[in-house]
Amino acid sequence: MNETFLVFLLGHLLADYTLQSESLALSKRSSRKSLLLHLVIMAVIYLVLALIFKLDWFVISLIIASHLLIDFIKYFLDGKVDERYLYTIDQVAHLLILWLIAHYYPINLLGLGLYVRWFVLILLVSKPANVTFKIFFKRYYQVDSSETIPGAGALIGTIERLIMLVFISLGEYASMGLILTAKSIARFDKISKDQMFAEYYLLGSLFSVLWVLLTSFIIL
Numbered sequence: 001m002n003e004t005f006l007v008f009l010l011g012h013l014l015a016d017y018t019l020q021s022e023s024l025a026l027s028k029r030s031s032r033k034s035l036l037l038h039l040v041i042m043a044v045i046y047l048v049l050a051l052i053f054k055l056d057w058f059v060i061s062l063i064i065a066s067h068l069l070i071d072f073i074k075y076f077l078d079g080k081v082d083e084r085y086l087y088t089i090d091q092v093a094h095l096l097i098l099w100l101i102a103h104y105y106p107i108n109l110l111g112l113g114l115y116v117r118w119f120v121l122i123l124l125v126s127k128p129a130n131v132t133f134k135i136f137f138k139r140y141y142q143v144d145s146s147e148t149i150p151g152a153g154a155l156i157g158t159i160e161r162l163i164m165l166v167f168i169s170l171g172e173y174a175s176m177g178l179i180l181t182a183k184s185i186a187r188f189d190k191i192s193k194d195q196m197f198a199e200y201y202l203l204g205s206l207f208s209v210l211w212v213l214l215t216s217f218i219i220l
Helices: 003-018 022-027 032-053 057-077 083-104 113-124 127-140 152-169 173-186 188-193 195-219
Strands: none
Touching: 003 032, 003 057, 003 083, 003 113, 003 127, 022 032, 032 057, 057 083, 083 127, 113 127, 113 152, 113 195, 127 152, 127 195, 152 173, 152 195, 173 188, 173 195, 188 195
């Protein structure tokens, strides 16, 4: 994969996921101040990357301007377009713009290419996976907040995918089944009594496996 694109993708993941709190993600949908705060955070992230990788300021300006444009379009479409479609279009637009900029303005990663790949991969299997799953599959099961610790499910999913990533890097694909087995044992009582939860649990597990396999194949 284009290493310049990976640097730009790193900035995007940090800005749109890792360093964006859930409250900011929700408030920017209806508040221009929150949206502008998000854009400021994004700009700072890319400025830091510019200093590290000696990026051209024109390139950084293009990235920031395109992100600004896409986010403002999303802001005005929010509530008018299905959340799943809007999320998909938004992310595809961001990635397409970053790929085009990377294609026409390649940079030298100064020997840090492998580290960037792994950093991007680790970020991808964490919060982006959680957010994507929630947006696309939350309609299948409404979790009772009184029965779980807030954020625990997302954290478990992240750790699960990180362990899978370790196994994949070692070529131990069969060992990934151990994670699913351990999860099933821990949730056996709930799975056996709640068919809807069992199906939702299976969706989450299969999604995690597929997400890690695909991202590993693409990035590595």
